[in-house]
Amino acid sequence: MKISMIVAYGKNWEIGLNNQMLWHISEDFKNFKTITSGHHILMGRKTFESIGKPLPNRTSLVLSNSGFEHEGVHTFNDVQEAFNFARSSGEEELFIIGGANIYESLFPYVDKMYLSEVDFEGEADAYLKEIDFSTWDLQEQKEYHKIKDENGKLLSPAWKFKVWTKKD
Template identity: 45%
Template sequence: MVTIVVAMGFKNEIGAGNQLLWHLPKDLKHFKEITSGHPIIMGRKTFESIGKPLPNRTNIVISRRNDWFQEGILIVGSIKEALKFAKKIDENVFIIGGGDIYKQTLDATDVLEVTRVNAELKADVFFPGIDPKIWLKTSETCIGKDEKHAYDFCFERWERKVKL
Protein backbone atom coordinates (compact mmCIF):
# COMPACT_ATOMS: atom_id res chain seq x y z
CA MET A 1 0.00 0.00 0.00
CA VAL A 2 1.31 3.43 -0.95
CA THR A 3 0.31 6.31 1.33
CA ILE A 4 0.92 10.01 0.82
CA VAL A 5 1.42 11.98 4.04
CA VAL A 6 0.89 15.72 3.67
CA ALA A 7 0.01 18.78 5.76
CA MET A 8 -1.73 21.50 3.82
CA GLY A 9 -3.79 24.62 4.21
CA PHE A 10 -7.21 25.37 2.72
CA LYS A 11 -5.73 26.28 -0.66
CA ASN A 12 -3.57 23.11 -0.73
CA GLU A 13 -0.48 25.10 0.22
CA ILE A 14 2.30 22.95 1.71
CA GLY A 15 5.48 24.99 1.78
CA ALA A 16 7.44 28.13 1.05
CA GLY A 17 11.17 28.63 0.65
CA ASN A 18 11.77 24.86 1.09
CA GLN A 19 10.17 24.93 4.56
CA LEU A 20 6.85 23.88 6.07
CA LEU A 21 4.42 26.70 6.73
CA TRP A 22 3.64 25.79 10.37
CA HIS A 23 4.98 23.96 13.39
CA LEU A 24 2.36 21.61 14.86
CA PRO A 25 3.84 19.20 17.45
CA LYS A 26 0.79 16.90 17.40
CA ASP A 27 1.08 16.64 13.61
CA LEU A 28 4.77 15.74 13.90
CA LYS A 29 3.88 13.07 16.49
CA HIS A 30 1.15 11.69 14.19
CA PHE A 31 3.61 11.64 11.26
CA LYS A 32 6.14 9.72 13.36
CA GLU A 33 3.53 7.22 14.57
CA ILE A 34 2.27 6.30 11.10
CA THR A 35 5.63 6.25 9.27
CA SER A 36 7.95 4.66 11.87
CA GLY A 37 9.23 1.26 10.83
CA HIS A 38 8.37 1.81 7.16
CA PRO A 39 10.17 3.17 4.10
CA ILE A 40 9.62 6.84 3.32
CA ILE A 41 10.14 8.36 -0.12
CA MET A 42 10.93 12.03 -0.65
CA GLY A 43 12.56 14.39 -3.07
CA ARG A 44 16.03 15.82 -2.49
CA LYS A 45 14.73 19.27 -1.53
CA THR A 46 12.41 17.75 1.09
CA PHE A 47 15.33 15.78 2.51
CA GLU A 48 17.48 18.92 2.60
CA SER A 49 14.73 20.80 4.46
CA ILE A 50 14.60 18.01 7.07
CA GLY A 51 18.40 18.01 7.24
CA LYS A 52 19.00 14.40 8.32
CA PRO A 53 17.64 10.88 7.85
CA LEU A 54 14.52 10.26 9.92
CA PRO A 55 15.16 7.51 12.48
CA ASN A 56 13.49 4.08 12.42
CA ARG A 57 12.61 4.45 8.73
CA THR A 58 14.34 3.61 5.48
CA ASN A 59 14.88 7.03 3.92
CA ILE A 60 14.70 6.88 0.11
CA VAL A 61 15.54 10.15 -1.65
CA ILE A 62 14.85 10.82 -5.31
CA SER A 63 17.48 12.97 -6.97
CA ARG A 64 18.58 13.56 -10.54
CA ARG A 65 21.93 14.89 -9.30
CA ASN A 66 24.70 12.32 -9.72
CA ASP A 67 27.11 14.30 -7.53
CA TRP A 68 24.88 14.37 -4.45
CA PHE A 69 25.34 11.99 -1.50
CA GLN A 70 24.26 11.81 2.13
CA GLU A 71 25.01 9.23 4.81
CA GLY A 72 22.11 7.08 5.98
CA ILE A 73 19.85 7.34 2.97
CA LEU A 74 19.22 5.45 -0.25
CA ILE A 75 19.44 7.72 -3.29
CA VAL A 76 17.57 6.76 -6.46
CA GLY A 77 17.02 8.49 -9.77
CA SER A 78 13.28 7.99 -10.26
CA ILE A 79 9.98 7.41 -8.53
CA LYS A 80 9.68 4.02 -10.22
CA GLU A 81 13.04 3.00 -8.74
CA ALA A 82 12.10 4.40 -5.31
CA LEU A 83 8.82 2.44 -5.21
CA LYS A 84 10.59 -0.73 -6.38
CA PHE A 85 13.14 -0.54 -3.55
CA ALA A 86 10.58 0.49 -0.94
CA LYS A 87 8.19 -2.37 -1.76
CA LYS A 88 11.04 -4.88 -1.35
CA ILE A 89 11.49 -3.60 2.21
CA ASP A 90 7.85 -3.33 3.31
CA GLU A 91 4.39 -3.48 1.75
CA ASN A 92 3.54 -0.14 3.43
CA VAL A 93 5.32 2.73 1.72
CA PHE A 94 4.97 6.42 2.60
CA ILE A 95 5.48 9.37 0.25
CA ILE A 96 6.38 12.48 2.26
CA GLY A 97 6.98 15.17 -0.38
CA GLY A 98 7.60 17.55 -1.89
CA GLY A 99 5.13 18.98 -4.34
CA ASP A 100 6.57 17.44 -7.52
CA ILE A 101 6.89 14.02 -5.87
CA TYR A 102 3.26 14.22 -4.73
CA LYS A 103 2.12 15.09 -8.28
CA GLN A 104 4.09 12.22 -9.77
CA THR A 105 2.93 9.60 -7.25
CA LEU A 106 -0.72 10.53 -6.73
CA ASP A 107 -1.98 8.06 -9.36
CA ALA A 108 -0.02 5.21 -7.71
CA THR A 109 -1.28 6.05 -4.22
CA ASP A 110 -3.88 4.08 -2.24
CA VAL A 111 -4.33 6.30 0.83
CA LEU A 112 -3.90 9.99 1.66
CA GLU A 113 -3.05 10.89 5.27
CA VAL A 114 -3.80 14.62 5.26
CA THR A 115 -3.33 17.14 8.01
CA ARG A 116 -5.69 19.92 6.96
CA VAL A 117 -4.52 23.13 8.63
CA ASN A 118 -7.09 25.88 9.21
CA ALA A 119 -4.96 28.51 7.51
CA GLU A 120 -4.33 30.28 4.22
CA LEU A 121 -0.66 31.21 4.04
CA LYS A 122 1.61 32.40 1.27
CA ALA A 123 3.27 29.41 -0.36
CA ASP A 124 5.30 28.43 -3.38
CA VAL A 125 4.55 24.69 -3.21
CA PHE A 126 1.07 23.18 -3.38
CA PHE A 127 -0.51 19.73 -3.19
CA PRO A 128 -2.24 18.80 -6.45
CA GLY A 129 -5.65 18.53 -4.77
CA ILE A 130 -8.03 15.75 -3.78
CA ASP A 131 -10.68 14.82 -6.34
CA PRO A 132 -13.81 13.57 -4.49
CA LYS A 133 -14.68 11.47 -7.56
CA ILE A 134 -11.53 9.43 -6.90
CA TRP A 135 -11.07 9.76 -3.13
CA LEU A 136 -13.37 9.06 -0.18
CA LYS A 137 -12.74 10.66 3.22
CA THR A 138 -12.98 7.73 5.68
CA SER A 139 -12.02 9.49 8.91
CA GLU A 140 -11.41 12.91 10.40
CA THR A 141 -10.13 13.95 13.83
CA CYS A 142 -9.90 17.66 14.58
CA ILE A 143 -7.69 19.42 17.12
CA GLY A 144 -8.11 23.01 18.28
CA LYS A 145 -5.33 25.56 18.48
CA ASP A 146 -3.62 26.01 21.82
CA GLU A 147 -0.36 27.38 23.27
CA LYS A 148 1.70 24.90 21.17
CA HIS A 149 -0.45 24.98 18.02
CA ALA A 150 -1.11 28.30 16.27
CA TYR A 151 -3.87 26.83 14.08
CA ASP A 152 -6.82 24.46 14.31
CA PHE A 153 -6.20 21.35 12.20
CA CYS A 154 -7.74 18.00 11.31
CA PHE A 155 -6.23 14.62 10.55
CA GLU A 156 -8.06 13.31 7.48
CA ARG A 157 -7.74 9.85 5.94
CA TRP A 158 -8.76 9.52 2.29
CA GLU A 159 -8.98 6.14 0.55
CA ARG A 160 -8.97 5.64 -3.20
CA LYS A 161 -12.40 4.61 -4.44
CA VAL A 162 -11.54 4.66 -8.16
CA LYS A 163 -8.53 2.74 -9.49
CA LEU A 164 -6.78 4.46 -12.38
Protein backbone atom coordinates (compact mmCIF):
# COMPACT_ATOMS: atom_id res chain seq x y z
CA MET A 1 0.00 0.00 0.00
CA LYS A 2 1.33 3.39 -1.02
CA ILE A 3 1.18 6.16 1.60
CA SER A 4 0.51 9.62 0.25
CA MET A 5 0.16 13.01 1.85
CA ILE A 6 -1.96 15.86 0.58
CA VAL A 7 -1.59 19.39 1.92
CA ALA A 8 -1.97 23.04 0.98
CA TYR A 9 0.57 25.46 2.47
CA GLY A 10 1.49 29.13 2.31
CA LYS A 11 4.79 30.88 1.61
CA ASN A 12 5.98 30.39 5.19
CA TRP A 13 4.72 26.79 5.35
CA GLU A 14 1.58 27.93 7.18
CA ILE A 15 -1.38 25.53 7.01
CA GLY A 16 -3.97 26.66 9.58
CA LEU A 17 -5.21 29.10 12.21
CA ASN A 18 -7.66 28.40 15.04
CA ASN A 19 -8.19 24.89 13.62
CA GLN A 20 -9.37 26.33 10.29
CA MET A 21 -7.91 26.64 6.81
CA LEU A 22 -6.27 29.95 5.87
CA TRP A 23 -7.87 30.45 2.43
CA HIS A 24 -10.77 29.26 0.36
CA ILE A 25 -9.74 27.92 -3.04
CA SER A 26 -12.66 26.02 -4.51
CA GLU A 27 -10.56 24.50 -7.28
CA ASP A 28 -8.17 23.09 -4.66
CA PHE A 29 -11.09 21.57 -2.73
CA LYS A 30 -12.37 19.97 -5.94
CA ASN A 31 -8.90 18.65 -6.64
CA PHE A 32 -8.69 17.24 -3.10
CA LYS A 33 -12.05 15.53 -3.57
CA THR A 34 -11.08 14.00 -6.91
CA ILE A 35 -7.73 12.73 -5.64
CA THR A 36 -8.96 11.25 -2.35
CA SER A 37 -12.36 9.88 -3.40
CA GLY A 38 -12.69 6.14 -2.99
CA HIS A 39 -9.69 6.01 -0.64
CA HIS A 40 -8.93 5.77 3.07
CA ILE A 41 -8.02 9.16 4.52
CA LEU A 42 -6.03 9.40 7.76
CA MET A 43 -6.13 12.50 9.96
CA GLY A 44 -5.53 13.79 13.46
CA ARG A 45 -8.44 14.32 15.82
CA LYS A 46 -8.20 18.11 15.53
CA THR A 47 -8.38 18.06 11.74
CA PHE A 48 -11.42 15.79 11.91
CA GLU A 49 -13.09 18.22 14.32
CA SER A 50 -12.27 21.08 11.98
CA ILE A 51 -13.97 19.24 9.09
CA GLY A 52 -16.77 18.18 11.44
CA LYS A 53 -18.05 15.10 9.63
CA PRO A 54 -16.81 12.09 7.70
CA LEU A 55 -16.15 13.09 4.08
CA PRO A 56 -18.40 11.27 1.60
CA ASN A 57 -17.02 8.50 -0.62
CA ARG A 58 -13.99 8.10 1.61
CA THR A 59 -13.18 5.95 4.66
CA SER A 60 -12.19 8.26 7.51
CA LEU A 61 -9.49 7.08 9.90
CA VAL A 62 -8.82 9.35 12.88
CA LEU A 63 -5.83 9.21 15.22
CA SER A 64 -6.56 10.05 18.85
CA ASN A 65 -5.17 9.15 22.26
CA SER A 66 -8.04 10.77 24.15
CA GLY A 67 -10.78 8.23 23.40
CA PHE A 68 -12.39 10.32 20.65
CA GLU A 69 -15.29 8.65 18.84
CA HIS A 70 -17.63 9.77 16.08
CA GLU A 71 -20.23 8.04 13.95
CA GLY A 72 -18.92 6.97 10.57
CA VAL A 73 -15.27 7.22 11.62
CA HIS A 74 -12.68 4.60 12.62
CA THR A 75 -10.51 5.80 15.50
CA PHE A 76 -7.02 4.48 16.26
CA ASN A 77 -4.46 5.27 18.92
CA ASP A 78 -1.71 3.56 16.99
CA VAL A 79 -0.54 4.56 13.52
CA GLN A 80 0.39 1.02 12.48
CA GLU A 81 -3.10 -0.20 13.39
CA ALA A 82 -4.59 2.49 11.15
CA PHE A 83 -2.24 1.48 8.30
CA ASN A 84 -3.11 -2.21 8.84
CA PHE A 85 -6.83 -1.44 8.79
CA ALA A 86 -6.52 0.29 5.41
CA ARG A 87 -4.20 -2.38 4.03
CA SER A 88 -6.49 -5.22 5.08
CA SER A 89 -9.43 -3.43 3.43
CA GLY A 90 -7.53 -3.69 0.13
CA GLU A 91 -6.44 -0.03 0.00
CA GLU A 92 -3.70 0.68 -2.53
CA GLU A 93 -3.15 4.37 -1.71
CA LEU A 94 -3.81 5.78 1.76
CA PHE A 95 -3.97 9.57 2.08
CA ILE A 96 -2.63 11.46 5.10
CA ILE A 97 -4.72 14.64 5.18
CA GLY A 98 -3.33 16.47 8.24
CA GLY A 99 -2.94 18.35 10.38
CA ALA A 100 0.45 19.71 11.39
CA ASN A 101 1.08 17.10 14.08
CA ILE A 102 0.20 14.19 11.79
CA TYR A 103 2.10 15.52 8.76
CA GLU A 104 5.23 15.81 10.88
CA SER A 105 5.06 12.48 12.67
CA LEU A 106 4.02 10.43 9.63
CA PHE A 107 6.31 12.12 7.08
CA PRO A 108 8.89 9.27 7.20
CA TYR A 109 6.22 6.88 5.86
CA VAL A 110 5.19 9.07 2.93
CA ASP A 111 5.88 7.77 -0.61
CA LYS A 112 4.03 10.43 -2.60
CA MET A 113 3.08 14.06 -1.94
CA TYR A 114 0.28 16.10 -3.49
CA LEU A 115 1.19 19.68 -2.62
CA SER A 116 -0.68 22.92 -3.18
CA GLU A 117 1.71 25.87 -2.79
CA VAL A 118 -0.48 28.86 -2.07
CA ASP A 119 0.56 32.46 -2.70
CA PHE A 120 -0.41 33.46 0.85
CA GLU A 121 1.47 34.99 3.74
CA GLY A 122 -0.32 35.64 7.00
CA GLU A 123 -1.06 34.75 10.62
CA ALA A 124 -1.08 31.04 11.39
CA ASP A 125 -0.71 28.67 14.32
CA ALA A 126 -0.20 25.43 12.40
CA TYR A 127 2.75 24.89 10.06
CA LEU A 128 4.20 22.21 7.86
CA LYS A 129 7.80 21.31 8.61
CA GLU A 130 9.99 22.57 5.77
CA ILE A 131 10.43 19.86 3.12
CA ASP A 132 13.84 19.07 1.61
CA PHE A 133 12.88 18.36 -2.00
CA SER A 134 16.33 16.97 -2.91
CA THR A 135 15.12 13.45 -2.09
CA TRP A 136 11.93 13.78 -4.17
CA ASP A 137 11.15 13.68 -7.91
CA LEU A 138 8.66 16.13 -9.37
CA GLN A 139 6.03 14.19 -11.35
CA GLU A 140 3.66 16.93 -12.40
CA GLN A 141 2.82 20.56 -11.81
CA LYS A 142 0.12 22.99 -12.73
CA GLU A 143 -0.31 26.73 -12.04
CA TYR A 144 -3.55 28.44 -11.10
CA HIS A 145 -4.11 32.19 -11.22
CA LYS A 146 -5.66 34.28 -8.46
CA ILE A 147 -9.36 35.06 -8.76
CA LYS A 148 -10.76 38.54 -8.09
CA ASP A 149 -14.36 39.77 -8.09
CA GLU A 150 -15.61 42.67 -10.23
CA ASN A 151 -14.46 45.17 -7.55
CA GLY A 152 -10.96 43.79 -7.52
CA LYS A 153 -11.39 42.01 -4.17
CA LEU A 154 -9.28 38.87 -3.95
CA LEU A 155 -11.53 35.79 -3.88
CA SER A 156 -8.80 33.20 -3.98
CA PRO A 157 -5.02 33.45 -4.17
CA ALA A 158 -2.82 32.00 -6.91
CA TRP A 159 -1.46 28.52 -6.25
CA LYS A 160 0.67 25.79 -7.77
CA PHE A 161 -0.21 22.14 -7.59
CA LYS A 162 2.74 19.72 -7.55
CA VAL A 163 3.01 15.96 -7.25
CA TRP A 164 6.25 14.47 -5.93
CA THR A 165 7.41 10.88 -5.46
CA LYS A 166 10.19 9.79 -3.13
CA LYS A 167 13.49 8.95 -4.85
CA ASP A 168 14.50 5.26 -4.55
